[in-house]
Structures are given as structure tokens and as C-alpha cells.
Amino acid sequence: MGLRFQQLKKLWLLYLFLLFFAFFMFAISINLYVASIQTADSELRHPKPPPKRRSLWPHKSIVAHYIGKGDIFGNMTADDYNINQFKPVPGEGADGRPVVVPPRDRFRMQRFFRLNSFNLLASDRIPLNRTLKDYRTPECRDKKYDSGLPSTSVIIVFHNEAWSVLLRTITSVINRSPRHLLKEIILVDDASERSYLKRQLESYIRVLTVPTRIYRMKKRSGLVPARLLGAEHARGDVLTFLDAHCECSRGWLEPLLARIKEARNVVICPVIDIISDDNFSYTKTFENHWGGFNWQLSFRWFSSERKRQTTEITAKDSTAPIATPGMAGGLFAIDRNYFYEMGSYDSNMRVWGGENVEMSFRIWQCGGRVEISPCSHVGHVFRSSTPYTFPGGMSEVLTDNLARAATVWMDDWQYFVMLYTSGLSLSVKDKVNVTERVALREKLQCKSFAWYLENIWPEHFFPAPDRFFGKIIWLDGETECAQAYSKHMKNLPGRALSREWQRAFEEIESKSEEFMSLIDLERDKCLRPLKEVAPRSSLQPVTVGDCTSHAQTMDMFVITPKGQIMTNDNICLAYRPPKQGVIKLLKNRNATTSNVMLTQCAGDASQLWNYDMDTQQISHRDTKLCLTLKAATNARLQKQEKVVLCMQCDFKDITQKWGFIPLPWRL
Ligand code: LR7
Numbered sequence: 001m002g003l004r005f006q007q008l009k010k011l012w013l014l015y016l017f018l019l020f021f022a023f024f025m026f027a028i029s030i031n032l033y034v035a036s037i038q039t040a041d042s043e044l045r046h047p048k049p050p051p052k053r054r055s056l057w058p059h060k061s062i063v064a065h066y067i068g069k070g071d072i073f074g075n076m077t078a079d080d081y082n083i084n085q086f087k088p089v090p091g092e093g094a095d096g097r098p099v100v101v102p103p104r105d106r107f108r109m110q111r112f113f114r115l116n117s118f119n120l121l122a123s124d125r126i127p128l129n130r131t132l133k134d135y136r137t138p139e140c141r142d143k144k145y146d147s148g149l150p151s152t153s154v155i156i157v158f159h160n161e162a163w164s165v166l167l168r169t170i171t172s173v174i175n176r177s178p179r180h181l182l183k184e185i186i187l188v189d190d191a192s193e194r195s196y197l198k199r200q201l202e203s204y205i206r207v208l209t210v211p212t213r214i215y216r217m218k219k220r221s222g223l224v225p226a227r228l229l230g231a232e233h234a235r236g237d238v239l240t241f242l243d244a245h246c247e248c249s250r251g252w253l254e255p256l257l258a259r260i261k262e263a264r265n266v267v268i269c270p271v272i273d274i275i276s277d278d279n280f281s282y283t284k285t286f287e288n289h290w291g292g293f294n295w296q297l298s299f300r301w302f303s304s305e306r307k308r309q310t311t312e313i314t315a316k317d318s319t320a321p322i323a324t325p326g327m328a329g330g331l332f333a334i335d336r337n338y339f340y341e342m343g344s345y346d347s348n349m350r351v352w353g354g355e356n357v358e359m360s361f362r363i364w365q366c367g368g369r370v371e372i373s374p375c376s377h378v379g380h381v382f383r384s385s386t387p388y389t390f391p392g393g394m395s396e397v398l399t400d401n402l403a404r405a406a407t408v409w410m411d412d413w414q415y416f417v418m419l420y421t422s423g424l425s426l427s428v429k430d431k432v433n434v435t436e437r438v439a440l441r442e443k444l445q446c447k448s449f450a451w452y453l454e455n456i457w458p459e460h461f462f463p464a465p466d467r468f469f470g471k472i473i474w475l476d477g478e479t480e481c482a483q484a485y486s487k488h489m490k491n492l493p494g495r496a497l498s499r500e501w502q503r504a505f506e507e508i509e510s511k512s513e514e515f516m517s518l519i520d521l522e523r524d525k526c527l528r529p530l531k532e533v534a535p536r537s538s539l540q541p542v543t544v545g546d547c548t549s550h551a552q553t554m555d556m557f558v559i560t561p562k563g564q565i566m567t568n569d570n571i572c573l574a575y576r577p578p579k580q581g582v583i584k585l586l587k588n589r590n591a592t593t594s595n596v597m598l599t600q601c602a603g604d605a606s607q608l609w610n611y612d613m614d615t616q617q618i619s620h621r622d623t624k625l626c627l628t629l630k631a632a633t634n635a636r637l638q639k640q641e642k643v644v645l646c647m648q649c650d651f652k653d654i655t656q657k658w659g660f661i662p663l664p665w666r667l
Pocket residue numbers: 045046047048049157158159160161190221222223226242243244245272299328329330331351352353354355356380
């Protein structure tokens with residue numbers, strides 16, 4: 001009896017263990033599966049600005065990465081596309097709160113996500129007139145606007161937009177704009193196929209309290225031709241463009257119109273808040289961020305301090321607009337006549353992309369201004385993938401558009417963009433015909449791109465004639481390139497006095513061909529971020545890797561005469577003293593300790609470096625510590641890694657010797 005009981009107990013325990021184990025494996029595989037589908041569709045298009053929250057670091061990360069959620073269940077039927085399933089639940093999404101779709105609808109929710117690359121079921125539960133909070137600062141709320149503001153036509157273009165999302169955009173415009181300032185709403189349908197966007201939409205807009213008209217493109221053309229069609233029919237003093245998935249919040253319009261009344265050459269954008277593609281919650285973003293473009297001309301948000309440059313208003317006024325080198329593209333107001341005087345849009349830009357770059361450069365270079373008004377808040381649904389088709393091919397269309405913008409406006413820098421953007425090349429440039437736009441630039445007597453960079457975007461991270469552009473090579477003393485480099489530097493007269501970047505740049509430039517030809521692809525190592533993907537927002541340790549691939553930009557650096565070591569996406573090499581609790585945090589984040597990081601450029605002392613041509617050391621200017629290549633333990637992976645650290649300088653130390661290999665960037 002006793003033995004039996006023992007056996008039973010054992011069996012029972014074994015059974016329990018197996019059950020637990022099976023469950024455990026199941027959970028893991030589900031997790032892996034979800035992770036795999038999420039990364040598969042995480043193609044990043046437009047960065048959303050950072051939500052407003054307390055920052056951990058003095059220089060805040062500026063680009064939020066987000067993971068797209070694709071459809072994982074089966075195909076859609078024609079009915080799925082064409083039926084409007086808007087079914088508002090009172091109070092759902094009120095004050096911009098997130099929507100929770102009931103568990104019984106989760107399956108459908110996944111299925112319908114891919115239709116628009118956002119959670120349609122969540123949107124379909126939110127009333128068209130849902131309430132939002134007042135996202136303005138007290139100073140903005142108190143602001144008085146004069147009575148004679150210009151009127152505006154709001155122009156919304158769309159292709160296959162969801163009913164609830166489009167109509168919530170329209171409703172928010174009507175409900176949150178002073179009636180006398182809103183002349184009309186103009187919708188332009190870029191050849192949508194969904195049936196609810198035909199008659200049903202026409203009869204819906206007929207009864208609105210604000211005159212609303214719809215124009216339809218004969219064939220799918222893209223947002224530029226669609227916006228041009230809308231603008232043609234507009235009668236307001238000002239054109240205000242919005243994407244078809246926005247929500248205007250309280251007081252959004254007056255600051256825009258007031259700024260244009262003050263200065264008609266200003267293209268003024270609202271602060272773009274985030275409406276979640278997942279649950280449609282509305283999140284306020286920073287008022288003080290501004291925009292620019294990376295080396296591939298993708299729009300990026302930045303948040304380093306910027307002087308409020310408007311002349312009429314003092315720099316202290318927190319309600320004053322911020323000058324921005326680049327605009328996101330979708331949400332802005334412009335004086336109607338000024339829009340045409342400045343050449344409206346490049347009508348040969350198709351489908352999506354490039355027009356925001358073109359307009360930013362054109363407006364600035366031809367005497368206008370682009371600004372963001374901190375008092376105007378409009379939400380936008382940020383998506384991680386494109387829901388619609390790209391007639392002509394996504395990459396071809398986008399690169400053609402970018403090539404047009406670059407060729408007309410970027411002077412010498414167009415070659416840089418062509419060389420280092422995948423899909424772009426000088427041959428794409430030859431393909432596009434931009435004669436008309438070049439003539440426009442002549443006619444308006446626009447300034448050069450160099451002027452734009454120097455004056456409008458002095459913080460920029462592009463190459464320039466007085467900067468170095470290329471790779472930072474570790475001179476291990478053995479490879480041919482390393483030896484040639486050291487020999488050249490050592491034999492320069494007066495080199496011992498030259499702790500100046502400018503002098504180093506000149507010397508490197510004069511010998512660039514030779515150094516380049518000596519690079520040994522197998523052995524030479526160049527400075528690069530520790531992770532395979534280039535860092536965009538977070539701090540990232542630095543290491544060395546093969547100097548080979550010229551197609552990637554993560555190991556290419558721009559060095560300014562001032563001593564900033566920058567790379568794409570506004571990332572700079574920074575010294576991070578461990579005392580500030582960085583090591584501890586790093587342990588959690590990257591599991592590697594280093595006091596040298598790639599992080600958002602801020603132009604402060606932590607990011608300034610010296611170069612000594614005599615010893616080939618790069619040292620941090622303030623602390624006089626030298627960049628050193630060391631083995632470090634990665635606590636998480638339990639393995640040794642090479643990491644670049646700042647350590648006491650020792651001119652004999654081979655792990656502290658660095659050289660520069662220039663890369664071409666202009667013809
Ligand atoms: O072929 C098309 N036809 C269209 O009518 C393609 C698009 N569209 C419509 C579309 O329905 C939408 O209403 O054009 C509008 C913009 O398209 P989105 O929402 O797919 O673009 P986006 O929000 O991803 O992209 C941003 O960059 C674009 C570059 O061409 C445009 O300038 C968008 O207006 C712009 N959106 C914003 O600036 C919102 C803030 C994003 C940021 C940062």
C-alpha cells in the first residue's frame with residue numbers, strides 16, 4: 001500500500017511537471033511568433049514626435065520607434081473593404097482616452113487592422129465628435145487674437161480613408177474652428193475604391209453646417225496632384241492642409257491664421273500630437289520640437305533648444321512660433337496667393353513623399369519661413385506601414401520624388417544624397433526632368449543650399465566644405481593603411497603644434513586617394529555603433545567593425561571644425577561620465593559599460609573632441625581623456641566585446657590611435 005502511494009505520487013508529480021513544461025513551451029512559442037510578425041511589419045515610415053513626458057537624459061531622444069502590427073489572419077473580401085462598420089459607443093475615446101476593443105472582437109480587430117494600417121475597430125467605436133482635452137499651455141490659452149483674421153479653406157485629400165476617421169477629421173475641424181474663419185472644407189478624393197466614399201459621403205457632407213465640397217481625381221495620382229486640385233477650387237484667404245486622419249484640438253486655428261496675418265511669407269504648422277494607430281488615444285507632444293531631414297531626406301523630429309527666431313516677438317515668449325528647417329508635410333497653413341507666388345508644388349511628384357522636402361527647401365531658400373506654432377495642437381494617426389498601393393512602385397516613386405527635390409534645391413549636396421540613399425543614384429537624377437522647377441528657382445532668385453544650411457539649420461549634420469566626411473579608422477599599427485597614415489602624419493612639418501581639426505582635414509584631404517587605396521577590407525577596422533542598426537534615439541555604445549560597406553551610413557561621420565563628431569539622424573559622439581548613474585542604467589539597457597556614447601547632438605561640451613596629428617589620438621576636449629579601444633564584458637551576453645572608451649591618454653598605446661578616411665560627397 002505504502003509503495004503504491006509513493007509510486008502514484010511520483011507519477012502525479014511527473015504528470016504535473018510535464019503539464020507545466022508543455023504550457024511553458026507553448027507560451028514561449030506564442031511569444032516568439034508574435035515577436036516575429038511584429039518585426040516583419042515594422043517598416044518605419046514617418047517618425048512620430050516624442051510624447052510629452054519627463055526626460056531621463058539632458059538631450060532627449062527625439063525619434064520614437066514603433067512597431068507596426070500587421071494582419072495575421074487571412075484575406076479580406078470585397079465586403080470587408082466596402083462596408084462601413086462605424087458604430088459609435090457613447091463616451092468611448094472621450095477626452096482622447098484609449099479604446100479597448102472587447103475580447104470577442106479581437107479576431108476581427110486583427111483582421112481589419114491591415115485595411116488602413118490602424119485599428120479600424122477602435123476608431124469605429126469612437127463618436128465623431130469625441131471630446132479632447134485642451135492641450136495648450138496656460139500662456140497659449142490666455143492669448144488674445146485680433147478680430148480681423150483671414151479666412152481659410154481647409155483642404156483634406158484622401159485615398160481609401162476609413163469613414164469614421166475621415167469624418168472625425170471633418171467634425172473636429174467644424175466643431176473647433178470659429179465659424180467666421182472657416183470659409184469651407186474641400187475634400188479631394190484621390191481615386192478611392194471604397195463604395196462608402198462615393199454617394200454616401202456626398203449625401204453626408206451636403207447637410208454639414210460648413211460648406212463642404214468634394215472633388216475627385218480621375219485617376220490615382222498622389223497627394224500632390226490632389227492637393228493642387230483642392231487648392232484650385234479654394235476661396236479662403238489661407239489654405240490649410242490636413243491629412244485625412246487628424247483631430248483638431250481646441251484653439252488650433254487662430255494661432256495659424258494670426259501668424260499669417262502678421263507675416264504672409266510664413267508657412268505655419270501646428271504641433272502634431274499623436275493619435276495611436278493601436279487604440280486611438282490622443283497624446284500631446286512637445287511644443288518645442290522642430291524638424292529636419294536625414295541624409296536620405298526622411299523627415300525627422302529634433303528637440304534641442306532652438307531660439308525662437310521670429311523678429312516681431314521676443315525670444316522669451318513661449319507662445320512665439322519656432323522656426324523649423326523642415327516640415328512634416330501634411331499639416332500646415334499658407335496664404336493662398338503666396339502659395340502660388342512661390343510655385344505651389346512640384347506637380348510631377350507622384351503618390352507620396354518628397355514634397356515636404358521640396359517645400360521646406362523652396363520656402364526658406366526663396367525668402368519665406370517655415371514655423372511651428374506651439375499654441376496650435378492637431379492630432380494625427382501615425383502609422384508604421386503604408387496601407388495603400390503605390391502605382392509605379394514604392395521605391396521608384398519615392399526616389400524619383402526625392403531626386404526631383406534634391407536636383408532642384410540642393411546644389412552640391414544633391415550628389416551626397418544620391419550617393420548615400422539606397423535606390424537613388426546619379427542615374428535617377430538624369431531620368432527626371434526638372435527644367436520648370438529650375439526656372440522657378442531662377443525666377444524667384446532663391447538662395448543657395450549652403451546658405452540654407454548655414455543660416456536656417458546651423459545645427460545640421462550634413463557634410464560641408466569646412467567639415468570632414470568619411471570613416472574613422474583604428475590604426476592598429478599593422479595594416480598598410482594604418483602605417484601609411486601614421487607615416488604621413490608624423491612627417492608633417494609643425495605637426496606637433498597641430499591639435500586642430502582644420503589642419504588635420506586639409507592633410508587628410510590631400511592624401512585621401514592614397515589612404516583609400518590602401519584600406520585592407522579584410523583587416524582594417526572603423527568606428528561604428530555597437531549594434532547592427534544605426535542608433536536613432538537612444539544612447540548607444542561604440543565599437544569598431546569592418547571598414548567595408550559604403551552603402552551603410554552608420555560608420556560614416558561628419559566632423560565639424562569645432563570638434564563635433566556627428567553621423568546621420570543627428571547623432572553625435574559624446575563622453576558620458578559614469579558618475580551620473582549612466583553605468584547603472586547602461587547595464588540595464590545595453591549590458592555593456594562604456595563612457596562613450598552615440599546620442600542626439602546637442603553641441604555641448606560633452607560632445608566636443610580634439611585630434612592630435614602627432615600622436616593620432618582623439619581626445620575629449622574637457623577631460624583630456626583619449627578614445628581607446630578596449631575589451632569589455634557584456635554582462636547580459638556573458639561575453640567579451642570590443643568597446644570604445646575614454647581613458648587616460650598614453651601616446652604609446654596602440655589602442656588609442658585613430659585616423660580618417662575621407663569619402664566623396666560631391667562631384
Ligand atoms: O496616393 C496618395 N493619395 C492620397 O490622397 C497617397 C496619400 N494620399 C493622402 C492620404 O490619404 C493622406 O490623407 O495623403 C495624405 C497623406 O498620406 P499619409 O497619411 O499616408 O502620409 P504620412 O502621414 O505617412 O506622411 C507625411 O509625409 C507625406 C509625404 O508625402 C505627406 O507630406 C503627409 O501629409 C505627411 N503627414 C504628416 O505630415 C502628418 C505628420 C507626420 C509626421 C511626422
